[in-house]
Amino acid sequence: MLKTGLKAGTASAGLAALSSLGMARAATPAAAPSAGASSPEDARLAALFDTMMGAMLDHSPETATALGVDTGKRANAKYHLDDRSQAAWNEAKTRNARDLAALRKIDTTRLTGNNRWNHASILFSVEVADEMNRTFSTLGTPYAVSQLTGCYQSIPDFLDSQHTIETSADAQAYLARLDAFATAIDQDSEAVRHDSAQGVIPPDFVLAKALIQLKALRDTPVASSNLVASLVRRTAAKGIAGNWGERAQAACTARVLPALDRQITLLEGLLPHAVHTAGVARLPKGEELYRISLRNYTTSDMDPEEIHRIGLELIAQQSAQADEILKAQGYTKGTVGQRLRALYDDPKFRYPNTDEGKDKLIADLNQQVVAMQARLPEYFHTLPKAKLDIRRVPKAVEAGAPGGYYQNGSLDGARPGAFYINLRDTAEVPSWTLPTLTYHEGIPGHHLQLSLAQEAGLPMLRKIQFFSGYGEGWALYAEQLAVEMGVYKDDPFGHIGQLHDSIFRGVRLVVDSGMHAKGWSREQAVKFYTDTIGDPETMAITEVERYCVWPGQACSYMLGKLDWLRLRDKARTALGSRFDIRLFHDAGLLPGAMPLPVLDQCIDAYIAKAST
Structure with missing residues (x-):
């Protein structure tokens, strides 16, 4: 999974509809003329792309930081967060409509080389965004705040991992962003009020999980909160003198904690009005929302019934392959799902659920990356220069976070790409599941694909574009490619892990379409999930609840x-x-x-x- 920082439906004015519809945050150099103009129409397209990119950076200081361009003439961006207000959202819609009109004026018959794909790709994103903007008046698609959406969930990690601190001015900017964080929380809360007035309230279990995470953030002692600790640790490492800890604590106490309190009170007030229904069909224009979301994420017009059927067929095919290998390893009793659960429960595949055990797990993943790196030239002509880090999902958000995700590195190599793995409980990540996860999130999956795109001679706007069907499809293809490369020749349990994950993506097709188009309940989806692949219920719940707030996204993997x-x-x-x-x-x-x-x-x- 790719972690973009902003998710579908956020009210960020900076990334506008493009960020909510497929724009991945990836570092690129400061604004420069787009490459590849070799005809007058190519030059016209390049100029339009530069204008769109400039507007994005002008309106999204978070994007400027994520791209590493919050310096020079954009240095002031580092003191701000994105405007998440309704006014900013409406302005973003207007910009999107203007961009769409300009893109449609380009004579595509006169474009040359990759500009044919560049134009078609940007046009797709802007068209889908425009359709969503014209169809819905809500600020979240579907929910502005959930266990996976809202600035409370994204900004703490953003400040820690993307806001660089090299000078006293950077530390001052961090404090300014702490203050802005409180405003952003209140803007998210206003979006929740706006949407709930239109009948858009998350399911009760989504609100409950969001409240757990909000309270965990609020109730962490301020001095030990990572919002404070990150600034203290990094200023000390750079020898930047100042009472940074005291000032950060004061900002959190005076501004951030009251804003969190207000959001918690708001969500608690919505709970009595929330229903337990999992799918979005119950929402105003819910069927249209699911249709557009599927098109956005999968970039296809496949209908839910066909998606459901394909999922069931793939589960049967992949389960038959897993059955053969399981039997060969002596696992003969019960369904495939029951036997996979037996593997989950077998202590010989489990790392100790301690800091030492988790460190060993990450060390083993790094060894897998090194071994795969040596094999890549056999299958790839062009390889990325960017390095890859493997890190734990931050403890503050691991309760609702997925099992693993990738975050882009910077083009100059100052910030490597990062594969984050959720280690809230090592029982959820037995050793036989780890190789394929590493190949998906790292190499030859997301890290290879996204790094190559960043390092290619693409227009800046295209360097940061991400389509889930293409990118998640590639990462899942990379899992299959690892099988073809022979990495499981002497590792049958690793191969079982690959088949497990392939079945898992078939389950996603069935469960996502089941909840959003066929009326499945959360509990029905969880049961199908656990029965089919044997995962612990805690993992199934996290996944199913993810599909509830990102309708259609889970379908992009296997279809891609x-x-x-x-x-x-x-x-x-x-x-x-x-x-x-x-x-x-x-x-x-x-x-x-x-x-x-x-x-x-x-x-x-x-x-x-x-x-x-």
């Missing part, structure tokens, strides 16, 4: 993987002996993220060129 496999088969069939998997990977990765229909056109162009 199937498209990558289909296109590879298409290229192999068309090219025969001329097919080179390394060049196929270059063709699909170096032009950057794109909607799957555009990827299809891109691969067709590669086939045509390779055939001559």
